[in-house]
Amino acid sequence: MATTAKSRMLTGSKAMVEAIDQEMERDPRVFVMGEDVGKYGGIFGSTTGLFEKYGPTRILDTPISETAFIGAAIGAAMEGMRPIVELMFVDFFGVCMDQIYNQMAKIHYMSGGHVKVPLVLMTAVGGGYNDAAQHSQTLYATFAHLPGMKVVAPTFPDDLKGMMIAAIREDNPVILMFHKGLQGLGWMDQLDASIGEVPQEPYTVPLGRSRIVREGNDVTIVGIQMMTVHAMKAAEQLKEAGIDAEVIDLRSLVPLDRETILRSVAKTHRLLVVDEDYQSYGMSAEIAATVAEAGLYDLEAPIRRLAIPDVPIPYSDPLENFVLPNAEKIAEAAKALVNM
Amino acid sequence: MLTEEKMKGGKGADTALQPSDLERALYLMKRARALDERVLSLQRQGKVIGTYAPFSGQEAAQIGAVMAMESNDWLFPTYRDGAALTAFGYPLSYLFAFPTGVDARWKRPEKLHLWPPAISIASHLPHAVGFAMAAQFRHDPLVVLAFCGDGATSEGDFHEALNLAGLFHAPVVLVIENNGYAISLPRSRQTASATLAQKAEAYGFPGVQVDGHDLLAVYTVVRRAVERARQGEGPTLIKPEVSLCPHTTADDPTKYRSKEELEAERKKDPLPRLTQYLREQGAWDDTKEQQATDRIVEELHRAEREAVKLAEADPRVIFDNVYAHPPKTFLAQRNAFLRELREGGAPS
Numbered sequence: 001m002a003t004t005a006k007s008r009m010l011t012g013s014k015a016m017v018e019a020i021d022q023e024m025e026r027d028p029r030v031f032v033m034g035e036d037v038g039k040y041g042g043i044f045g046s047t048t049g050l051f052e053k054y055g056p057t058r059i060l061d062t063p064i065s066e067t068a069f070i071g072a073a074i075g076a077a078m079e080g081m082r083p084i085v086e087l088m089f090v091d092f093f094g095v096c097m098d099q100i101y102n103q104m105a106k107i108h109y110m111s112g113g114h115v116k117v118p119l120v121l122m123t124a125v126g127g128g129y130n131d132a133a134q135h136s137q138t139l140y141a142t143f144a145h146l147p148g149m150k151v152v153a154p155t156f157p158d159d160l161k162g163m164m165i166a167a168i169r170e171d172n173p174v175i176l177m178f179h180k181g182l183q184g185l186g187w188m189d190q191l192d193a194s195i196g197e198v199p200q201e202p203y204t205v206p207l208g209r210s211r212i213v214r215e216g217n218d219v220t221i222v223g224i225q226m227m228t229v230h231a232m233k234a235a236e237q238l239k240e241a242g243i244d245a246e247v248i249d250l251r252s253l254v255p256l257d258r259e260t261i262l263r264s265v266a267k268t269h270r271l272l273v274v275d276e277d278y279q280s281y282g283m284s285a286e287i288a289a290t291v292a293e294a295g296l297y298d299l300e301a302p303i304r305r306l307a308i309p310d311v312p313i314p315y316s317d318p319l320e321n322f323v324l325p326n327a328e329k330i331a332e333a334a335k336a337l338v339n340m
Numbered sequence: 341m342l343t344e345e346k347m348k349g350g351k352g353a354d355t356a357l358q359p360s361d362l363e364r365a366l367y368l369m370k371r372a373r374a375l376d377e378r379v380l381s382l383q384r385q386g387k388v389i390g391t392y393a394p395f396s397g398q399e400a401a402q403i404g405a406v407m408a409m410e411s412n413d414w415l416f417p418t419y420r421d422g423a424a425l426t427a428f429g430y431p432l433s434y435l436f437a438f439p440t441g442v443d444a445r446w447k448r449p450e451k452l453h454l455w456p457p458a459i460s461i462a463s464h465l466p467h468a469v470g471f472a473m474a475a476q477f478r479h480d481p482l483v484v485l486a487f488c489g490d491g492a493t494s495e496g497d498f499h500e501a502l503n504l505a506g507l508f509h510a511p512v513v514l515v516i517e518n519n520g521y522a523i524s525l526p527r528s529r530q531t532a533s534a535t536l537a538q539k540a541e542a543y544g545f546p547g548v549q550v551d552g553h554d555l556l557a558v559y560t561v562v563r564r565a566v567e568r569a570r571q572g573e574g575p576t577l578i579k580p581e582v583s584l585c586p587h588t589t590a591d592d593p594t595k596y597r598s599k600e601e602l603e604a605e606r607k608k609d610p611l612p613r614l615t616q617y618l619r620e621q622g623a624w625d626d627t628k629e630q631q632a633t634d635r636i637v638e639e640l641h642r643a644e645r646e647a648v649k650l651a652e653a654d655p656r657v658i659f660d661n662v663y664a665h666p667p668k669t670f671l672a673q674r675n676a677f678l679r680e681l682r683e684g685g686a687p688s
């Protein structure tokens with residue numbers, strides 16, 4: 001999407017809020033429901049200021065009843081509304097998963113295509129700030145595995161806005177994951193990547209297309225959200241070592257932009273996939289399989305994956321740092337691939 | 341915990357509390373408050389990393405309830421129940437350690453009848469009921485005491501657990517600490533029910549309200565409920581009203597609560613209340629106050645020192661408790677991961 005004269009610098013959370021705000025202005029069917037989305041403005045800032053503007057009939061604070069309010073959002077969507085519902089942390093999907101994957105994702109199919117569920121389920125993902133095993137997961141693959149819904153995870157503020165608007169306008173249910181560390185919140189470590197230029201007017205970014213955030217010839221590094229950010233930092237380190245890395249920000253898990261990855265690997269002949277999710281049966285495996293199936297002969301080295309080992313995410317700061325991939329680990333792995 | 345005789349106190353159980361028990365209660369409350377304030381102050385200095393849920397204002401409810409338990413009983417706390425934990429014998433050092441170094445939060449001394457604190461709201465209530473049902477099945481006379489917050493009463497797990505408890509007469513005492521808020525959502529927006537205590541009625545057992553700033557009152561009603569449960573009369577729900585601020589260290593209560601409201605809540609502080617009561621009874625004076633303060637300072641210092649020792653980070657522990665019997669494939673992944681960490685240098 002082209003940046004225009006009307007761009008300003010916004011944080012991830014402000015970009016999301018602007019998207020929701022503009023869609024609510026445009027379409028009276030859009031409303032927001034979730035825990036602490038009202039006066040509080042979403043504990044990760046996804047709805048800040050919207051309650052003041054739209055009031056309690058369009059910004060609904062719910063009790064801690066995830067099954068009830070996600071189920072209710074599905075009902076409202078079926079009735080013709082376009083709900084945005086927030087699951088405070090993706091980790092709590094457990095208490096409401098039937099509504100998500102047996103209902104939200106399957107109703108269109110099981111009604112023979114008669115009933116649409118145009119719903120956005122937005123949810124905070126990611127660790128790195130010591131919130132322990134039940135508040136630090138991304139669970140990308142858990143959701144991407146299930147048919148019937150789109151699953152997107154924008155990294156940068158401009159994509160957060162454009163993909164949120166696209167998600168609201170979709171007739172499919174969409175899970176939009178936002179990374180807590182990329183919201184640009186005052187009480188977290190503030191990363192440069194959490195602030196970026198965002199056009200003022202409404203626009204959409206298509207769901208299902210990745211973005212090459214750094215071009216290079218020696219190795220392809222595929223990441224999403226925080227792993228993209230680390231990969232870009234790693235690419236700087238690699239540059240000093242004379243290695244020219246290409247970094248792909250997936251942005252979307254379902255649909256998955258396989259073409260961009262294959263094209264990149266055809267150029268670099270090396271693939272490193274980085275995932276802030278458990279290693280086994282994950283996004284990294286899906287991408288590795290894609291390249292093994294359709295790009296094997298382009299490879300000059302085995303595919304490499306960096307992910308969280310198959311352990312719950314530790315609460316303790318040093319222990320959590322051990323399990324999360326970071327720029328250094330990515331650079332190491334990429335170097336090893338190139339020097340193979 | 342109290343003696344066998346006091347357990348038989350029945351209706352007048354509060355009068356069975358000796359002044360020495362109340363002194364102990366006051367000491368535990370003061371110690372818990374000091375610990376809470378210390379952790380928050382360490383956090384402000386950037387020395388505690390990790391989310392921490394303070395409990396200041398809820399000490400009387402938590403400690404009063406724990407004092408009503410017997411040594412064979414089991415406690416099912418939430419993330420909010422640090423005061424209950426310390427009164428229950430949970431090492432203070434662990435409370436200092438868990439936000440710093442190792443995952444001590446999940447540790448507990450073998451003999452402590454303590455379930456790991458629930459983090460997913462209300463998730464532990466079905467466990468508490470099942471635990472109690474199992475005890476009943478094995479004719480073990482233990483009682484399970486579970487805490488939860490007012491917000492938890494909206495979860496499906498809460499309602500399903502209560503339904504089961506009522507149906508099977510599970511020996512459970514459920515203590516809902518109503519601090520008036522679930523993060524930013526006030527109690528009035530949590531449910532249209534007139535009271536939280538009346539939720540129990542729908543499931544066929546009694547619900548009792550009590551002033552949670554009053555340790556004696558909490559102790560008395562919990563004591564009765566524990567006895568009821570032990571005598572096979574089934575569950576009780578108890579709702580102490582308490583005050584609290586803020587939600588967690590990642591939270592700014594001024595976003596949704598007025599200064600006046602926070603000030604009014606602070607005035608209900610359970611600590612001065614019990615202190616004054618004991619002074620009036622002649623069971624507390626300046627000397628005791630000073631002795632208590634000195635002892636608390638010393639205990640907390642010791643705990644912090646011990647916590648530092650606990651806090652050495654060894655990456656091997658990440659893999660230690662994932663499985664009771666780790667599969668070979670898991671061990672292979674572990675070894676490869678640790679080797680790589682060693683070769684790449686431990687990331688900071």
Ligand SMILES: Cc1ncc(C[n+]2csc(CCOP(=O)(O)OP(=O)(O)O)c2C)c(N)n1
Nearest residue numbers: 092420459460461489490491492521522523
């Ligand atoms: C299943 C689930 N949903 C949401 C949350 C996020 N959350 C953490 S604490 C909290 C509020 C809990 O309020 P309450 O039960 O009243 O307890 P309090 O924190 O006030 O002690 C919420 C919504 C969670 N931990 N688990």
